[in-house]
Amino acid sequence: MNLLHLNDSPGAYPPSLYAAQAGEPPRRPPLQGEARADVAVIGGGYTGLSAALHLARRGYHVVLLEAQRIGFGASGRNGGQIGSGQRQEVDWLEAQFGRATARRLWDIGEEAKALTLSLAAEAGVPTTLGIAHACRSAAEVEHARQLADHLARHYDYDKVTPLHRDALARTLGSAAYAGGDLDSGAAHVQPLALAVGMARLAEAAGAVLHELSEVTALDHGAPSTIRTSDGILRAEHVILACNGYLGSLDRKIAARVMPINNYIAATEPLGDRFPEILPQRPAAADTKFVVNYWRLDEERRLIFGGGETVTYRFPDDIRAKVRPHLLSVYPQLKDVALTHAWGGTLAITMNRIPCFARPAPNCLSASGYSGHGVALATMAGRIMAEAVAGQAERFDVMEAVPTRPFPGGAALRQPLLVAGMAWYGLRDRLGF
Incomplete structure (x- = not known):
């Protein structure tokens, strides 16, 4: 089951108010033929756009591949809330990880909020x-x-x-x-406008964005090889910024992100x-x-x-x-x-903390923002850009937070979804 195509038409935004207000954002051509990049970014939501923007501003040649349209996924459809801190409250973080780690996670979340507000202002949103x-x-x-x-x-x-x-x-x-x-x-913000604005900033910094470029295969190596239906991209570094649309690109991460x-x-x-x-x-x-x-x-x-x-x-x-x-x-x-x-x-994720991971020595991933993604996904892109540039301290802080696999892993996610949503929906209706 490919969630990129299950509910949406190819190359079309959903019938949202946001899409109606956006009109017709610029179309970017699909990847065709062979290309090279310092960094390949897979996914054109907040995570990928932020990574592309911050890497391009550091002088990297960045190519971003989006399977549908920029901001097509959760980044262009959400409630637009730019929340404080992390998805979990600080008392929960303290109980799980101690005050020092809780404070570092809170500070990252607060920087995420400030970054998102700053980029929105820069983009005129x-x-x-x-x-x-x-x-x-x-x-x-x-x-x-x-x-x-x-x-x-x-x-x-x-x-x-x-x-x-x-x-x-x-x-x-x-x-x-x-x-x-x-x-x-x-x-709070109009979320699709934010994604489209971040795309403009990334392109102005020199990043190359391709739409309708669904990745069909990823072979890690030096360089890594990324294949789409019409092209091949080779890159020294890869950033996975797919969130709920990761599919089969990395099953170990998919087992932790539902x-x-x-x-x-x-x-x-x-x-x-x-x-x-x-x-x-x-x-x-x-x-x-x-x-x-x-x-x-x-x-x-x-x-x-x-x-x-x-x-x-x-x-x-x-x-x-x-x-x-x-x-x-x-x-x-x-x-x-x-x-x-x-x-x-x-x-x-199981603990509602984003899943940061290194699927390969030259590949980074962040996903599973658990409803707190407007700010945290934007920050995740910058954190991964820092790590590519050799400054991995904050990536390491986030990666060190354990994100357990869901029971049964990726193979049993849909039965687990059925059981879990039915149970929690009943609890909400009964007032628990």
Whole structure:
């Protein structure tokens, strides 16, 4: 099963609001014939684009191969949230790895956020500060309060404000949650615009980008040989930046990184209606395992993500999949039209920490951002660029975090997905 083609037409973006707003980004020609590069980058999402950009700015000849279009995968379909730190909270990181490692991981995550905001500004892509976190129980609200205090005391981060039930309700325009917090240092962005902007920056730095260039074979060596249907690329270094679309290019990594699908719908512009919804325009996410996440865009469209499926094929009616989750937060929108709806494939790891690996002496890989990829994937590209240039300290920090294989490895990922998503979806519905 090839996830690059299961749900999408060749060379076409999904029917997302983002793609409609982007118009028709520049097309890059497929790789044809034989070519050479210092570094071959496989994958045209945030990871690959960031790696290509930072390597090209260091003077490397970089060739990037994208199977579909730039930003085709999760990078161009996600909720646009540029979160703080890592996917896991610092108290969990401390319990697993100790305070020193937790602090290094937090600092990498914070640099990832700053890098992403900086590249967005350089590319002329607007960003908006603020992400609210919505808790479902009093225990979760108390944990959020303790965590905000812990971040201020021990991580020099004082931008998280705890919110009681009424304060969160005013922040969201919804009384669906028990309380939570507001992170004024986090942000949100139109994700496909960010990917397209990063591509422009990479090309301006000298990187060569090829679309419709699906890699069919990768032979490690000195140089490595990368084959597509129409061309052969030989390179001294290879960066795997495929995330949920890695497929069979490296089965050891695939056993540790599992693709999952998620779904988003966008409302018609709300105009002056429903002024109570996100009046200060933060993004938001809740504490469900299958997370609900949402934000308002510049046109005051509510862009809302949520809903699980137990197969890799997208449902026929994505609007119907997302609408109940949206209405559980905003019942006042029951008569508002959903103008766009789309699915996407992200990737998770067992511990929700990205999987950094060296498949071969001259090959680096990063994937499995677990829903925190706008910032972390962008940072992963820079970290791998540093490692190619001989500065591997931060790559080594991330690689040292253990990412266990999923039970059964890549071969049993789909049965595991079915069981896992059914179980966690049931837990969310029952309020656990």
